[in-house]
Amino acid sequence: ILAAVVLVELKDTYPDMERLLILPYPDRKVDTSMYDGTLYPPLENVPKRYAISHRNKWMVDTSSIMVVCVDHDWGGASKTLEHAVKKGLRIINIGGLWNGEK
Numbered sequence: 761i762l763a764a765v766v767l768v769e770l771k772d773t774y775p776d777m778e779r780l781l782i783l784p785y786p787d788r789k790v791d792t793s794m795y796d797g798t799l800y801p802p803l804e805n806v807p808k809r810y811a812i813s814h815r816n817k818w819m820v821d822t823s824s825i826m827v828v829c830v831d832h833d834w835g836g837a838s839k840t841l842e843h844a845v846k847k848g849l850r851i852i853n854i855g856g857l858w859n860g861e862k
Contacts, residue, residue, distance in 0.1 A: 763827045764794040766854050782819050784811040816840040820847055831856035 767779045781795040784803065792798055801818040803811055813836055820826065820843045830841045830853060838858070844851055845860035853859065 761794075762829045762854060766827055766852075768794050782815055784815040812836060813839070817843060820844045820849065823849060825850045825852070827852045827854065829853065829855045830858055830860070833858055833862060 764779070764781075767777070771777055771779065778797070779795045781790065781792055781798045783790070783798055783800045785808070786800045790798075801815055801822075803814055803818075806814045816836060817840070820840060823844075826841075826844045826849045828837065828841055828844075828851060830837045832838060838860070841851070841853075841858070841860035842862070851860065
């Protein structure tokens with residue numbers, strides 16, 4: 761939600777920017793009011809328990825910029841941030857101090 765709030769503010773400065781909520785599950789009801797749309801990546805053959813980590817990897821692999829709020833070096837968000845650092849993405853870490861490098 762913190763990243764979405766930042767993106768809502770950035771939309772005023774960059775009106776051509778598209779804010780997409782990337783869904784890990786196609787049938788989950790979520791609030792999409794802060795986004796321009798939603799997208800479900802190709803996860804049909806991924807077991808449900810791995811959907812979020814696969815979605816996160818897909819987001820990094822198909823993005824050039826990442827807005828995150830990560831302040832520790834453990835868990836799924838930090839692993840996603842590490843992957844983004846390795847891929848060379850431009851990273852905007854709002855409120856977090858950790859840069860994804862161990």
